Amino acid sequence: ETGVTQTPRHLVMGMTNKKSLKCEQHLGHNAMYWYKQSAKKPLELMFVYSLEERVENNSVPSRFSPECPNSSHLFLHLHTLQPEDSALYLCASSQDHGEPNTIYFGEGSWLTVV
Amino acid sequence: GQNIDQPTEMTATEGAIVQINCTYQTSGFNGLFWYQQHAGEAPTFLSYNVLDGLEEKGRFSSFLSRSKGYSYLLLKELQMKDSASYLCAVMDSNYQLIWGAGTKLIIKP
Numbered sequence: 001e002t003g004v005t006q007t008p009r010h011l012v013m014g015m016t017n018k019k020s021l022k023c024e025q026h027l028g029h030n031a032m033y034w035y036k037q038s039a040k041k042p043l044e045l046m047f048v049y050s051l052e053e054r055v056e057n058n059s060v061p062s063r064f065s066p067e068c069p070n071s072s073h074l075f076l077h078l079h080t081l082q083p084e085d086s087a088l089y090l091c092a093s094s095q096d097h098g099e100p101n102t103i104y105f106g107e108g109s110w111l112t113v114v
Numbered sequence: 115g116q117n118i119d120q121p122t123e124m125t126a127t128e129g130a131i132v133q134i135n136c137t138y139q140t141s142g143f144n145g146l147f148w149y150q151q152h153a154g155e156a157p158t159f160l161s162y163n164v165l166d167g168l169e170e171k172g173r174f175s176s177f178l179s180r181s182k183g184y185s186y187l188l189l190k191e192l193q194m195k196d197s198a199s200y201l202c203a204v205m206d207s208n209y210q211l212i213w214g215a216g217t218k219l220i221i222k223p
Binding site for chain 1: 118122144145147149154155156157158159162164201203205209210211212213214215216
């Protein structure tokens with residue numbers, strides 16, 4: 001139990017579907033992150049939120065849309081995805097962004113696009 | 115560009131010692147992290163080095179040489195539960211984490 005909870009753990013969706021991934025952290029952290037993890041590749045940072053404000057967007061396609069309604073919750077809205085978007089999506093949090101903080105990960109949401 | 119290199123896969127024997135190397139080239143340096151990730155689970159924090167030298171934490175130790183852009187994670191008295199992927203990450207001058215692709219460690223009886 002890392003203090004970061006992600007749902008659903010597994011998701012299969014068609015290319016025309018709309019779905020959302022949810023993340024909740026119980027650590028009182030101010031920064032939250034979405035990462036994409038593909039087999040044998042480095043973790044790819046997708047989005048960073050600090051105090052509910054988006055601070056980084058690393059050239060992610062618009063078919064991925066993040067939402068951070070408060071400092072404890074983070075969503076990733078998915079629409080018209082491609083098969084190559086199939087991956088493990090990890091949410092993470094840290095005390096603050098912009099400092100050498102340890103980040104804590106959720107267990108991830110396995111996404112399969114068919 | 116920024117780059118983190120670590121071996122893709124290593125195999126070791128239960129009870130033995132294994133060293134997982136990580137070399138990096140980044141824009142600035144604000145520390146190096148090691149994470150452990152069991153299959154299907156969250157990456158979990160193992161260690162953080164910002165100064166040169168060896169940090170020991172039980173059976174696990176992490177070493178850093180900033181001048182050489184090099185770190186290693188040393189695992190002693192290997193147990194079957196140590197079978198996992200080990201991720202090396204460097205925090206650059208913008209406090210962004212640059213990740214390696216991970217080293218899959220296989221422990222055999």
